[in-house]
Amino acid sequence: MFFQSDNWAGVHPSIAANLSKAGEGFAAAYGNSDADRTVLDLFSEVFERDVSVYFVGTGTAANSLALAAIQRPGGAVFSHCEAHVIEDECGAPDFFSGMRMAPVAGRAGRIELDLLSKAMGAYPQDAVHHGRSAGVTITQATEMGTVYSLDQISALSEVARSHNVPVHMDGARFANALVSLDTSPAEMTWRRGVDLLSFGATKNGCWCAEAIVCFNQDLAADLAFIQKRSAQLFSKSRFVAAQFEAYFADGLWLALARHANRMADQLRERLTAADMRLAWPTTTNEVFAILPKRVAGTALGRGAHFYEWPVPSFLQGEVAEKETLARFVTSFATTDAHVDELLEALKA
The missing domain is CATH 3.90.1150.10 (Aspartate Aminotransferase, domain 1)
Incomplete structure:
Protein backbone atom coordinates (compact mmCIF):
# COMPACT_ATOMS: atom_id res chain seq x y z
CA MET A 1 0.00 0.00 0.00
CA PHE A 2 2.61 2.50 -1.13
CA PHE A 3 0.90 5.82 -1.82
CA GLN A 4 3.47 8.10 -0.18
CA SER A 5 4.96 9.33 -3.48
CA ASP A 6 5.47 8.21 -7.05
CA ASN A 7 9.23 8.39 -6.53
CA TRP A 8 8.87 5.38 -4.20
CA ALA A 9 8.12 3.23 -7.23
CA GLY A 10 10.89 1.28 -8.94
CA VAL A 11 12.00 1.27 -12.57
CA HIS A 12 9.93 0.08 -15.50
CA PRO A 13 11.38 -3.19 -16.93
CA SER A 14 11.96 -1.69 -20.40
CA ILE A 15 13.97 1.15 -18.91
CA ALA A 16 15.95 -1.21 -16.68
CA ALA A 17 16.72 -3.41 -19.70
CA ASN A 18 17.99 -0.46 -21.72
CA LEU A 19 20.16 0.62 -18.80
CA SER A 20 21.70 -2.85 -18.71
CA LYS A 21 22.28 -2.75 -22.46
CA ALA A 22 24.00 0.64 -22.15
CA GLY A 23 26.53 -0.94 -19.77
CA GLU A 24 28.11 -2.98 -22.57
CA GLY A 25 31.29 -1.85 -24.30
CA PHE A 26 32.67 1.67 -24.56
CA ALA A 27 31.10 5.03 -25.44
CA ALA A 28 32.22 8.64 -25.59
CA ALA A 29 31.81 10.55 -22.33
CA TYR A 30 30.26 13.85 -21.29
CA GLY A 31 27.27 13.78 -23.61
CA ASN A 32 29.14 12.86 -26.78
CA SER A 33 28.00 9.26 -27.23
CA ASP A 34 25.75 8.04 -30.01
CA ALA A 35 23.06 7.37 -27.39
CA ASP A 36 23.25 10.96 -26.16
CA ARG A 37 22.90 12.37 -29.67
CA THR A 38 20.00 10.04 -30.42
CA VAL A 39 18.11 11.19 -27.34
CA LEU A 40 18.74 14.87 -28.02
CA ASP A 41 17.12 14.33 -31.43
CA LEU A 42 14.24 12.51 -29.72
CA PHE A 43 13.55 15.52 -27.51
CA SER A 44 13.36 17.74 -30.60
CA GLU A 45 10.91 15.29 -32.19
CA VAL A 46 8.78 15.15 -29.06
CA PHE A 47 8.57 18.95 -28.84
CA GLU A 48 8.26 19.50 -32.60
CA ARG A 49 11.17 21.94 -32.82
CA ASP A 50 14.90 22.13 -32.19
CA VAL A 51 15.55 22.28 -28.46
CA SER A 52 18.64 22.33 -26.27
CA VAL A 53 18.69 19.63 -23.59
CA TYR A 54 20.85 19.31 -20.47
CA PHE A 55 20.71 16.19 -18.30
CA VAL A 56 20.72 16.63 -14.52
CA GLY A 57 20.34 14.26 -11.61
CA THR A 58 17.35 15.68 -9.73
CA GLY A 59 14.32 17.85 -10.18
CA THR A 60 15.80 20.35 -7.74
CA ALA A 61 18.89 20.62 -9.94
CA ALA A 62 16.72 21.10 -13.03
CA ASN A 63 14.69 23.89 -11.42
CA SER A 64 17.67 25.61 -9.84
CA LEU A 65 19.89 25.60 -12.92
CA ALA A 66 17.07 26.61 -15.25
CA LEU A 67 16.43 29.63 -13.04
CA ALA A 68 20.17 30.33 -12.90
CA ALA A 69 20.06 30.69 -16.68
CA ILE A 70 17.62 33.60 -16.39
CA GLN A 71 19.29 35.33 -13.45
CA ARG A 72 19.38 39.08 -13.10
CA PRO A 73 21.09 40.94 -10.26
CA GLY A 74 18.40 41.82 -7.76
CA GLY A 75 16.00 39.49 -9.53
CA ALA A 76 12.76 38.07 -8.16
CA VAL A 77 11.19 34.93 -9.61
CA PHE A 78 7.44 34.62 -9.08
CA SER A 79 6.12 31.24 -7.99
CA HIS A 80 3.01 29.82 -6.38
CA CYS A 81 3.36 30.23 -2.63
CA GLU A 82 3.13 26.47 -2.02
CA ALA A 83 5.09 25.23 -5.06
CA HIS A 84 7.96 22.78 -4.70
CA VAL A 85 10.55 25.39 -5.75
CA ILE A 86 9.68 27.61 -2.82
CA GLU A 87 8.65 25.07 -0.17
CA ASP A 88 10.70 21.91 -0.65
CA GLU A 89 14.06 22.65 -2.26
CA CYS A 90 15.97 24.06 0.72
CA GLY A 91 16.55 27.38 -1.01
CA ALA A 92 18.48 25.73 -3.88
CA PRO A 93 16.82 27.86 -6.60
CA ASP A 94 17.79 30.99 -4.67
CA PHE A 95 21.31 29.67 -4.05
CA PHE A 96 22.14 28.70 -7.63
CA SER A 97 20.42 31.64 -9.31
CA GLY A 98 21.40 34.31 -6.81
CA MET A 99 17.80 35.51 -6.89
CA ARG A 100 14.85 35.27 -4.52
CA MET A 101 11.56 33.47 -4.92
CA ALA A 102 8.54 35.76 -4.67
CA PRO A 103 5.38 33.90 -3.56
CA VAL A 104 2.03 34.39 -5.30
CA ALA A 105 -1.19 32.90 -3.94
CA GLY A 106 -3.81 30.89 -5.77
CA ARG A 107 -6.26 28.10 -5.05
CA ALA A 108 -5.19 24.46 -5.38
CA GLY A 109 -1.63 25.11 -6.47
CA ARG A 110 -2.29 27.47 -9.38
CA ILE A 111 -1.07 31.07 -9.51
CA GLU A 112 -3.97 33.50 -9.85
CA LEU A 113 -3.51 35.81 -12.82
CA ASP A 114 -4.57 39.05 -11.12
CA LEU A 115 -2.37 38.34 -8.12
CA LEU A 116 0.61 37.70 -10.40
CA SER A 117 0.07 41.01 -12.19
CA LYS A 118 -0.14 42.82 -8.86
CA ALA A 119 2.95 41.08 -7.45
CA MET A 120 5.07 41.80 -10.52
CA GLY A 121 3.90 45.39 -10.53
CA ALA A 122 5.59 45.83 -7.14
CA TYR A 123 8.98 45.08 -8.75
CA PRO A 124 9.48 47.63 -11.53
CA GLN A 125 12.75 47.38 -13.44
CA ASP A 126 14.09 50.68 -12.07
CA ALA A 127 13.25 50.08 -8.36
CA VAL A 128 16.80 49.35 -7.25
CA HIS A 129 15.95 49.12 -3.54
CA HIS A 130 13.24 46.50 -4.02
CA GLY A 131 14.79 44.46 -6.82
CA ARG A 132 13.25 43.67 -10.19
CA SER A 133 11.18 41.01 -11.89
CA ALA A 134 13.30 38.28 -13.45
CA GLY A 135 10.97 35.40 -14.29
CA VAL A 136 7.83 33.40 -13.60
CA THR A 137 7.86 29.70 -12.74
CA ILE A 138 4.77 27.50 -12.85
CA THR A 139 4.40 23.86 -11.83
CA GLN A 140 2.65 21.48 -14.25
CA ALA A 141 1.12 19.33 -12.82
CA THR A 142 0.92 21.41 -9.66
CA GLU A 143 2.01 20.27 -6.24
CA MET A 144 -1.67 19.80 -5.42
CA GLY A 145 -2.58 17.44 -8.26
CA THR A 146 -4.24 20.08 -10.42
CA VAL A 147 -3.17 21.37 -13.82
CA TYR A 148 -3.05 24.72 -15.55
CA SER A 149 -5.24 24.77 -18.65
CA LEU A 150 -3.57 25.75 -21.92
CA ASP A 151 -5.32 29.12 -21.82
CA GLN A 152 -4.11 29.70 -18.25
CA ILE A 153 -0.52 29.02 -19.29
CA SER A 154 -0.89 31.48 -22.18
CA ALA A 155 -2.37 34.14 -19.90
CA LEU A 156 0.40 33.80 -17.30
CA SER A 157 3.00 33.94 -20.07
CA GLU A 158 1.47 37.15 -21.39
CA VAL A 159 1.83 38.75 -17.97
CA ALA A 160 5.48 37.68 -17.88
CA ARG A 161 6.05 39.05 -21.39
CA SER A 162 4.52 42.38 -20.38
CA HIS A 163 7.38 42.63 -17.87
CA ASN A 164 9.97 41.32 -20.38
CA VAL A 165 10.82 38.22 -18.35
CA PRO A 166 10.86 34.52 -19.32
CA VAL A 167 8.64 31.67 -18.13
CA HIS A 168 9.91 28.43 -16.59
CA MET A 169 7.83 25.30 -16.09
CA ASP A 170 8.57 22.77 -13.36
CA GLY A 171 7.51 19.52 -15.03
CA ALA A 172 8.37 16.97 -12.36
CA ARG A 173 5.03 15.34 -13.29
CA PHE A 174 4.97 16.66 -16.84
CA ALA A 175 3.62 13.45 -18.40
CA ASN A 176 0.76 13.21 -15.89
CA ALA A 177 -0.32 16.77 -16.74
CA LEU A 178 0.04 16.13 -20.45
CA VAL A 179 -2.25 13.10 -20.57
CA SER A 180 -4.69 14.79 -18.20
CA LEU A 181 -5.10 17.64 -20.70
CA ASP A 182 -4.90 15.29 -23.70
CA THR A 183 -2.60 17.68 -25.53
CA SER A 184 0.88 17.69 -27.06
CA PRO A 185 4.20 18.58 -25.40
CA ALA A 186 4.63 21.51 -27.79
CA GLU A 187 1.14 22.83 -27.10
CA MET A 188 1.66 22.73 -23.33
CA THR A 189 5.02 24.51 -23.44
CA TRP A 190 6.64 26.76 -26.06
CA ARG A 191 3.47 27.36 -28.08
CA ARG A 192 2.01 28.81 -24.87
CA GLY A 193 5.00 31.01 -24.09
CA VAL A 194 7.19 28.72 -21.95
CA ASP A 195 10.93 29.36 -22.38
CA LEU A 196 12.44 26.68 -20.14
CA LEU A 197 11.18 23.33 -18.87
CA SER A 198 12.34 21.05 -16.08
CA PHE A 199 11.41 17.73 -17.68
CA GLY A 200 10.93 15.02 -15.06
CA ALA A 201 10.92 11.28 -15.72
CA THR A 202 12.13 9.83 -12.43
CA LYS A 203 8.62 9.87 -10.92
CA ASN A 204 7.21 8.13 -14.00
CA GLY A 205 9.24 4.94 -14.30
CA CYS A 206 12.87 5.99 -14.70
CA TRP A 207 15.70 5.35 -12.29
CA CYS A 208 17.25 8.83 -12.32
CA ALA A 209 16.43 10.91 -15.40
CA GLU A 210 15.75 14.64 -15.34
CA ALA A 211 16.50 17.25 -17.98
CA ILE A 212 16.41 20.98 -18.63
CA VAL A 213 14.76 21.60 -22.01
CA CYS A 214 15.45 25.04 -23.41
CA PHE A 215 13.11 26.45 -26.07
CA ASN A 216 14.57 29.97 -26.00
CA GLN A 217 18.01 29.72 -27.55
CA ASP A 218 19.02 33.09 -26.12
CA LEU A 219 18.97 31.36 -22.72
CA ALA A 220 20.80 28.24 -23.90
CA ALA A 221 24.22 29.87 -24.33
CA ASP A 222 25.10 29.75 -20.63
CA LEU A 223 23.39 26.51 -19.64
CA ALA A 224 26.25 24.20 -20.63
CA PHE A 225 28.58 26.18 -18.36
CA ILE A 226 26.00 26.33 -15.57
CA GLN A 227 25.54 22.55 -15.85
CA LYS A 228 29.29 21.91 -15.60
CA ARG A 229 29.95 24.42 -12.81
CA SER A 230 27.20 22.91 -10.69
CA ALA A 231 28.63 19.37 -11.04
CA GLN A 232 25.73 18.13 -13.16
CA LEU A 233 27.67 17.22 -16.33
CA PHE A 234 27.87 13.43 -15.99
CA SER A 235 30.83 11.63 -17.54
CA LYS A 236 28.75 8.53 -18.29
CA SER A 237 25.72 10.46 -19.44
CA ARG A 238 24.82 7.61 -21.78
CA PHE A 239 23.11 5.96 -18.79
CA VAL A 240 20.73 8.92 -18.50
CA ALA A 241 20.26 8.85 -22.28
CA ALA A 242 19.47 5.12 -22.14
CA GLN A 243 16.62 5.80 -19.74
CA PHE A 244 15.13 8.53 -21.92
CA GLU A 245 15.53 6.38 -25.04
CA ALA A 246 13.39 3.62 -23.53
CA TYR A 247 11.07 6.14 -21.90
CA PHE A 248 10.09 7.68 -25.24
CA ALA A 249 10.05 4.41 -27.23
CA ASP A 250 6.59 3.53 -28.52
CA GLY A 251 4.99 6.15 -26.28
Whole structure:
Protein backbone atom coordinates (compact mmCIF):
# COMPACT_ATOMS: atom_id res chain seq x y z
CA MET A 1 0.00 0.00 0.00
CA PHE A 2 2.61 2.50 -1.13
CA PHE A 3 0.90 5.82 -1.82
CA GLN A 4 3.47 8.10 -0.18
CA SER A 5 4.96 9.33 -3.48
CA ASP A 6 5.47 8.21 -7.05
CA ASN A 7 9.23 8.39 -6.53
CA TRP A 8 8.87 5.38 -4.20
CA ALA A 9 8.12 3.23 -7.23
CA GLY A 10 10.89 1.28 -8.94
CA VAL A 11 12.00 1.27 -12.57
CA HIS A 12 9.93 0.08 -15.50
CA PRO A 13 11.38 -3.19 -16.93
CA SER A 14 11.96 -1.69 -20.40
CA ILE A 15 13.97 1.15 -18.91
CA ALA A 16 15.95 -1.21 -16.68
CA ALA A 17 16.72 -3.41 -19.70
CA ASN A 18 17.99 -0.46 -21.72
CA LEU A 19 20.16 0.62 -18.80
CA SER A 20 21.70 -2.85 -18.71
CA LYS A 21 22.28 -2.75 -22.46
CA ALA A 22 24.00 0.64 -22.15
CA GLY A 23 26.53 -0.94 -19.77
CA GLU A 24 28.11 -2.98 -22.57
CA GLY A 25 31.29 -1.85 -24.30
CA PHE A 26 32.67 1.67 -24.56
CA ALA A 27 31.10 5.03 -25.44
CA ALA A 28 32.22 8.64 -25.59
CA ALA A 29 31.81 10.55 -22.33
CA TYR A 30 30.26 13.85 -21.29
CA GLY A 31 27.27 13.78 -23.61
CA ASN A 32 29.14 12.86 -26.78
CA SER A 33 28.00 9.26 -27.23
CA ASP A 34 25.75 8.04 -30.01
CA ALA A 35 23.06 7.37 -27.39
CA ASP A 36 23.25 10.96 -26.16
CA ARG A 37 22.90 12.37 -29.67
CA THR A 38 20.00 10.04 -30.42
CA VAL A 39 18.11 11.19 -27.34
CA LEU A 40 18.74 14.87 -28.02
CA ASP A 41 17.12 14.33 -31.43
CA LEU A 42 14.24 12.51 -29.72
CA PHE A 43 13.55 15.52 -27.51
CA SER A 44 13.36 17.74 -30.60
CA GLU A 45 10.91 15.29 -32.19
CA VAL A 46 8.78 15.15 -29.06
CA PHE A 47 8.57 18.95 -28.84
CA GLU A 48 8.26 19.50 -32.60
CA ARG A 49 11.17 21.94 -32.82
CA ASP A 50 14.90 22.13 -32.19
CA VAL A 51 15.55 22.28 -28.46
CA SER A 52 18.64 22.33 -26.27
CA VAL A 53 18.69 19.63 -23.59
CA TYR A 54 20.85 19.31 -20.47
CA PHE A 55 20.71 16.19 -18.30
CA VAL A 56 20.72 16.63 -14.52
CA GLY A 57 20.34 14.26 -11.61
CA THR A 58 17.35 15.68 -9.73
CA GLY A 59 14.32 17.85 -10.18
CA THR A 60 15.80 20.35 -7.74
CA ALA A 61 18.89 20.62 -9.94
CA ALA A 62 16.72 21.10 -13.03
CA ASN A 63 14.69 23.89 -11.42
CA SER A 64 17.67 25.61 -9.84
CA LEU A 65 19.89 25.60 -12.92
CA ALA A 66 17.07 26.61 -15.25
CA LEU A 67 16.43 29.63 -13.04
CA ALA A 68 20.17 30.33 -12.90
CA ALA A 69 20.06 30.69 -16.68
CA ILE A 70 17.62 33.60 -16.39
CA GLN A 71 19.29 35.33 -13.45
CA ARG A 72 19.38 39.08 -13.10
CA PRO A 73 21.09 40.94 -10.26
CA GLY A 74 18.40 41.82 -7.76
CA GLY A 75 16.00 39.49 -9.53
CA ALA A 76 12.76 38.07 -8.16
CA VAL A 77 11.19 34.93 -9.61
CA PHE A 78 7.44 34.62 -9.08
CA SER A 79 6.12 31.24 -7.99
CA HIS A 80 3.01 29.82 -6.38
CA CYS A 81 3.36 30.23 -2.63
CA GLU A 82 3.13 26.47 -2.02
CA ALA A 83 5.09 25.23 -5.06
CA HIS A 84 7.96 22.78 -4.70
CA VAL A 85 10.55 25.39 -5.75
CA ILE A 86 9.68 27.61 -2.82
CA GLU A 87 8.65 25.07 -0.17
CA ASP A 88 10.70 21.91 -0.65
CA GLU A 89 14.06 22.65 -2.26
CA CYS A 90 15.97 24.06 0.72
CA GLY A 91 16.55 27.38 -1.01
CA ALA A 92 18.48 25.73 -3.88
CA PRO A 93 16.82 27.86 -6.60
CA ASP A 94 17.79 30.99 -4.67
CA PHE A 95 21.31 29.67 -4.05
CA PHE A 96 22.14 28.70 -7.63
CA SER A 97 20.42 31.64 -9.31
CA GLY A 98 21.40 34.31 -6.81
CA MET A 99 17.80 35.51 -6.89
CA ARG A 100 14.85 35.27 -4.52
CA MET A 101 11.56 33.47 -4.92
CA ALA A 102 8.54 35.76 -4.67
CA PRO A 103 5.38 33.90 -3.56
CA VAL A 104 2.03 34.39 -5.30
CA ALA A 105 -1.19 32.90 -3.94
CA GLY A 106 -3.81 30.89 -5.77
CA ARG A 107 -6.26 28.10 -5.05
CA ALA A 108 -5.19 24.46 -5.38
CA GLY A 109 -1.63 25.11 -6.47
CA ARG A 110 -2.29 27.47 -9.38
CA ILE A 111 -1.07 31.07 -9.51
CA GLU A 112 -3.97 33.50 -9.85
CA LEU A 113 -3.51 35.81 -12.82
CA ASP A 114 -4.57 39.05 -11.12
CA LEU A 115 -2.37 38.34 -8.12
CA LEU A 116 0.61 37.70 -10.40
CA SER A 117 0.07 41.01 -12.19
CA LYS A 118 -0.14 42.82 -8.86
CA ALA A 119 2.95 41.08 -7.45
CA MET A 120 5.07 41.80 -10.52
CA GLY A 121 3.90 45.39 -10.53
CA ALA A 122 5.59 45.83 -7.14
CA TYR A 123 8.98 45.08 -8.75
CA PRO A 124 9.48 47.63 -11.53
CA GLN A 125 12.75 47.38 -13.44
CA ASP A 126 14.09 50.68 -12.07
CA ALA A 127 13.25 50.08 -8.36
CA VAL A 128 16.80 49.35 -7.25
CA HIS A 129 15.95 49.12 -3.54
CA HIS A 130 13.24 46.50 -4.02
CA GLY A 131 14.79 44.46 -6.82
CA ARG A 132 13.25 43.67 -10.19
CA SER A 133 11.18 41.01 -11.89
CA ALA A 134 13.30 38.28 -13.45
CA GLY A 135 10.97 35.40 -14.29
CA VAL A 136 7.83 33.40 -13.60
CA THR A 137 7.86 29.70 -12.74
CA ILE A 138 4.77 27.50 -12.85
CA THR A 139 4.40 23.86 -11.83
CA GLN A 140 2.65 21.48 -14.25
CA ALA A 141 1.12 19.33 -12.82
CA THR A 142 0.92 21.41 -9.66
CA GLU A 143 2.01 20.27 -6.24
CA MET A 144 -1.67 19.80 -5.42
CA GLY A 145 -2.58 17.44 -8.26
CA THR A 146 -4.24 20.08 -10.42
CA VAL A 147 -3.17 21.37 -13.82
CA TYR A 148 -3.05 24.72 -15.55
CA SER A 149 -5.24 24.77 -18.65
CA LEU A 150 -3.57 25.75 -21.92
CA ASP A 151 -5.32 29.12 -21.82
CA GLN A 152 -4.11 29.70 -18.25
CA ILE A 153 -0.52 29.02 -19.29
CA SER A 154 -0.89 31.48 -22.18
CA ALA A 155 -2.37 34.14 -19.90
CA LEU A 156 0.40 33.80 -17.30
CA SER A 157 3.00 33.94 -20.07
CA GLU A 158 1.47 37.15 -21.39
CA VAL A 159 1.83 38.75 -17.97
CA ALA A 160 5.48 37.68 -17.88
CA ARG A 161 6.05 39.05 -21.39
CA SER A 162 4.52 42.38 -20.38
CA HIS A 163 7.38 42.63 -17.87
CA ASN A 164 9.97 41.32 -20.38
CA VAL A 165 10.82 38.22 -18.35
CA PRO A 166 10.86 34.52 -19.32
CA VAL A 167 8.64 31.67 -18.13
CA HIS A 168 9.91 28.43 -16.59
CA MET A 169 7.83 25.30 -16.09
CA ASP A 170 8.57 22.77 -13.36
CA GLY A 171 7.51 19.52 -15.03
CA ALA A 172 8.37 16.97 -12.36
CA ARG A 173 5.03 15.34 -13.29
CA PHE A 174 4.97 16.66 -16.84
CA ALA A 175 3.62 13.45 -18.40
CA ASN A 176 0.76 13.21 -15.89
CA ALA A 177 -0.32 16.77 -16.74
CA LEU A 178 0.04 16.13 -20.45
CA VAL A 179 -2.25 13.10 -20.57
CA SER A 180 -4.69 14.79 -18.20
CA LEU A 181 -5.10 17.64 -20.70
CA ASP A 182 -4.90 15.29 -23.70
CA THR A 183 -2.60 17.68 -25.53
CA SER A 184 0.88 17.69 -27.06
CA PRO A 185 4.20 18.58 -25.40
CA ALA A 186 4.63 21.51 -27.79
CA GLU A 187 1.14 22.83 -27.10
CA MET A 188 1.66 22.73 -23.33
CA THR A 189 5.02 24.51 -23.44
CA TRP A 190 6.64 26.76 -26.06
CA ARG A 191 3.47 27.36 -28.08
CA ARG A 192 2.01 28.81 -24.87
CA GLY A 193 5.00 31.01 -24.09
CA VAL A 194 7.19 28.72 -21.95
CA ASP A 195 10.93 29.36 -22.38
CA LEU A 196 12.44 26.68 -20.14
CA LEU A 197 11.18 23.33 -18.87
CA SER A 198 12.34 21.05 -16.08
CA PHE A 199 11.41 17.73 -17.68
CA GLY A 200 10.93 15.02 -15.06
CA ALA A 201 10.92 11.28 -15.72
CA THR A 202 12.13 9.83 -12.43
CA LYS A 203 8.62 9.87 -10.92
CA ASN A 204 7.21 8.13 -14.00
CA GLY A 205 9.24 4.94 -14.30
CA CYS A 206 12.87 5.99 -14.70
CA TRP A 207 15.70 5.35 -12.29
CA CYS A 208 17.25 8.83 -12.32
CA ALA A 209 16.43 10.91 -15.40
CA GLU A 210 15.75 14.64 -15.34
CA ALA A 211 16.50 17.25 -17.98
CA ILE A 212 16.41 20.98 -18.63
CA VAL A 213 14.76 21.60 -22.01
CA CYS A 214 15.45 25.04 -23.41
CA PHE A 215 13.11 26.45 -26.07
CA ASN A 216 14.57 29.97 -26.00
CA GLN A 217 18.01 29.72 -27.55
CA ASP A 218 19.02 33.09 -26.12
CA LEU A 219 18.97 31.36 -22.72
CA ALA A 220 20.80 28.24 -23.90
CA ALA A 221 24.22 29.87 -24.33
CA ASP A 222 25.10 29.75 -20.63
CA LEU A 223 23.39 26.51 -19.64
CA ALA A 224 26.25 24.20 -20.63
CA PHE A 225 28.58 26.18 -18.36
CA ILE A 226 26.00 26.33 -15.57
CA GLN A 227 25.54 22.55 -15.85
CA LYS A 228 29.29 21.91 -15.60
CA ARG A 229 29.95 24.42 -12.81
CA SER A 230 27.20 22.91 -10.69
CA ALA A 231 28.63 19.37 -11.04
CA GLN A 232 25.73 18.13 -13.16
CA LEU A 233 27.67 17.22 -16.33
CA PHE A 234 27.87 13.43 -15.99
CA SER A 235 30.83 11.63 -17.54
CA LYS A 236 28.75 8.53 -18.29
CA SER A 237 25.72 10.46 -19.44
CA ARG A 238 24.82 7.61 -21.78
CA PHE A 239 23.11 5.96 -18.79
CA VAL A 240 20.73 8.92 -18.50
CA ALA A 241 20.26 8.85 -22.28
CA ALA A 242 19.47 5.12 -22.14
CA GLN A 243 16.62 5.80 -19.74
CA PHE A 244 15.13 8.53 -21.92
CA GLU A 245 15.53 6.38 -25.04
CA ALA A 246 13.39 3.62 -23.53
CA TYR A 247 11.07 6.14 -21.90
CA PHE A 248 10.09 7.68 -25.24
CA ALA A 249 10.05 4.41 -27.23
CA ASP A 250 6.59 3.53 -28.52
CA GLY A 251 4.99 6.15 -26.28
CA LEU A 252 5.91 4.31 -23.08
CA TRP A 253 6.13 7.54 -21.07
CA LEU A 254 2.54 8.47 -21.93
CA ALA A 255 1.24 4.96 -21.24
CA LEU A 256 2.85 4.98 -17.78
CA ALA A 257 1.35 8.37 -16.95
CA ARG A 258 -2.10 7.32 -18.17
CA HIS A 259 -1.94 4.27 -15.94
CA ALA A 260 -0.95 6.33 -12.89
CA ASN A 261 -3.73 8.83 -13.56
CA ARG A 262 -6.24 6.01 -14.09
CA MET A 263 -5.30 4.48 -10.73
CA ALA A 264 -5.85 7.90 -9.13
CA ASP A 265 -9.26 8.14 -10.83
CA GLN A 266 -10.15 4.79 -9.36
CA LEU A 267 -8.97 5.88 -5.91
CA ARG A 268 -11.01 9.08 -6.12
CA GLU A 269 -14.11 7.10 -7.04
CA ARG A 270 -13.57 4.54 -4.29
CA LEU A 271 -12.97 7.16 -1.60
CA THR A 272 -16.11 9.03 -2.60
CA ALA A 273 -18.16 5.81 -2.65
CA ALA A 274 -16.93 5.07 0.88
CA ASP A 275 -18.23 8.47 2.07
CA MET A 276 -14.74 9.89 2.50
CA ARG A 277 -14.30 13.56 1.65
CA LEU A 278 -12.02 14.69 -1.18
CA ALA A 279 -10.30 17.96 -0.27
CA TRP A 280 -10.45 19.44 -3.79
CA PRO A 281 -10.79 18.10 -7.34
CA THR A 282 -7.62 16.74 -8.93
CA THR A 283 -7.06 15.27 -12.38
CA THR A 284 -3.57 13.77 -12.22
CA ASN A 285 -2.00 11.11 -10.02
CA GLU A 286 -2.33 12.93 -6.69
CA VAL A 287 -5.43 12.58 -4.53
CA PHE A 288 -6.14 14.63 -1.40
CA ALA A 289 -8.70 13.53 1.16
CA ILE A 290 -9.83 14.85 4.55
CA LEU A 291 -9.91 11.91 6.95
CA PRO A 292 -10.71 11.47 10.63
CA LYS A 293 -7.38 11.17 12.43
CA ARG A 294 -8.41 7.80 13.88
CA VAL A 295 -9.07 6.47 10.35
CA ALA A 296 -5.70 7.74 9.09
CA GLY A 297 -3.92 6.34 12.14
CA THR A 298 -5.54 2.93 11.78
CA ALA A 299 -4.65 2.75 8.08
CA LEU A 300 -1.04 3.72 8.76
CA GLY A 301 -0.89 1.07 11.46
CA ARG A 302 -2.10 -1.54 8.97
CA GLY A 303 0.78 -0.79 6.61
CA ALA A 304 -0.64 1.96 4.40
CA HIS A 305 1.87 4.60 3.31
CA PHE A 306 0.63 8.10 2.55
CA TYR A 307 1.56 11.64 3.43
CA GLU A 308 -0.23 13.77 6.03
CA TRP A 309 -0.28 17.03 4.10
CA PRO A 310 -0.11 20.53 5.63
CA VAL A 311 -3.48 22.26 5.31
CA PRO A 312 -3.16 24.95 2.61
CA SER A 313 -4.33 28.49 3.21
CA PHE A 314 -7.48 28.20 1.08
CA LEU A 315 -8.61 25.19 3.14
CA GLN A 316 -8.16 26.79 6.55
CA GLY A 317 -11.23 26.21 8.72
CA GLU A 318 -12.48 23.28 6.62
CA VAL A 319 -10.37 20.64 8.36
CA ALA A 320 -11.57 19.96 11.90
CA GLU A 321 -9.30 19.38 14.88
CA LYS A 322 -9.99 15.65 14.79
CA GLU A 323 -9.32 15.43 11.04
CA THR A 324 -6.20 15.32 8.91
CA LEU A 325 -5.46 16.10 5.27
CA ALA A 326 -3.95 13.09 3.51
CA ARG A 327 -2.16 12.94 0.16
CA PHE A 328 -2.18 9.72 -1.88
CA VAL A 329 0.04 9.42 -4.96
CA THR A 330 -0.33 6.67 -7.56
CA SER A 331 2.36 5.59 -10.01
CA PHE A 332 3.04 3.39 -13.02
CA ALA A 333 3.49 0.52 -10.53
CA THR A 334 0.17 0.98 -8.69
CA THR A 335 -2.29 -1.86 -9.24
CA ASP A 336 -6.01 -2.43 -8.66
CA ALA A 337 -5.04 -4.68 -5.75
CA HIS A 338 -3.08 -1.85 -4.12
CA VAL A 339 -6.14 0.40 -4.27
CA ASP A 340 -8.30 -2.39 -2.83
CA GLU A 341 -5.89 -2.92 0.06
CA LEU A 342 -5.76 0.80 0.81
CA LEU A 343 -9.54 1.09 0.94
CA GLU A 344 -9.74 -1.93 3.22
CA ALA A 345 -7.21 -0.35 5.56
CA LEU A 346 -9.11 2.96 5.62
CA LYS A 347 -12.46 1.24 6.20
CA ALA A 348 -11.01 -0.76 9.07
